[in-house]
Amino acid sequence: MADLAPGFADVALDSQAVFRACMNALARPALPQPLATELAPPAPLTPELAALALAMADHEAPLWLDAALRGEPGVRRYLAFHTGARFVEDPAEATFALIGDAAACPPFERFALGSDEYPDRSTTLLIAVNRLEAAEEFVFTGPGIKEPIGLGIAPLPSGFRQQLHANAALFPRGVDLIFTTTRRIAALPRSSRLIGEA
Template sequence: MIDLAPGFADAALESQAVFRACMNALARPACPRPLATQLTPPAPLSPEIAALALALADHEAPLWLDQRLAAEPAVRRYLGFHTGAHFAETPDEAAFALVSDPGACPSFQAFASGSDEYPDRSTTLLVAVDRLAPGDAYVFTGPGIKDRIGLDLAPLPPDFRQQLQANAALFPRGVDLIFAAPGRIAALPRSSRLSGEA
């Protein structure tokens, strides 16, 4: 018998709370929000990314795991059992992509960006970071942001700024990003733009 870490103690209440936190984060881009969870998933899957996956994924929403997560069979077993989701072999097949190593994340172009007719058929990236806090490393404007807002995130790919610009240029297509650090999340929907960008 394979030992499997538990999921939500109260699946209905906890998944609703995580879903609500996620929606609030998307409604207020680049604004860190608390995300409390008691999950203890197998490493290197973080509790916050696990909570997001358990609340968002299901049998109709395939998951893609980055190389670091995919290398741990316990992670796949945990997510498969608790979500019922299938696993995408390539990034562009995924509804949700779980990224534990942002520096090695494929380019946003590798993921589904939807179409003009169906922009919702895109991938949402759930990205684990060490630092997520108000700051001025990246400054954003757009819907849900009053004037502008700054956010510090780390670690990130060296070309993250260029990838954000290219993603915003695809609007209404493009990927959405949800970042998770210990105890908090922040979102960057595709409508968010770096300050100073057209």
């Protein structure tokens, strides 16, 4: 393990800071928030995705990695060592799904969507993107959004707009989405509704 990249310098404080940033993003959907981290995980795992995983995943919260991240053995070793989480092959069994290639993100329906009795038993998708900023590409309303707010995200898989509409229609079931880019994070909880045509 001598060549393993380090995790948080201060596990308690750094985890709390990342968790707080995540909660702020979920409380203010579609509004980019700062996410500072000094992590240097093995590529193609980004520092921001690594920070979220280290702050939230553990032995009770299994991880699913997309093909881009599974293709680098060092990523799995890094996450296993620093989180203690087990890895699942079926995305529907994951508490958290790490998506390194947003354009190839599987359809939401492949992940755990929760049930009417236990809507919290769903997958949270942690997605690395190149662009995450205020824009009018996608405009949202819903809890935590005082006035309609726009968000620009790229890259994205084809049919993403339709998937957002379908996900919101499942509420209280559905997946939650957390996007990251360099030192930024933005969330789209399942309660957020996309304005515009599907």
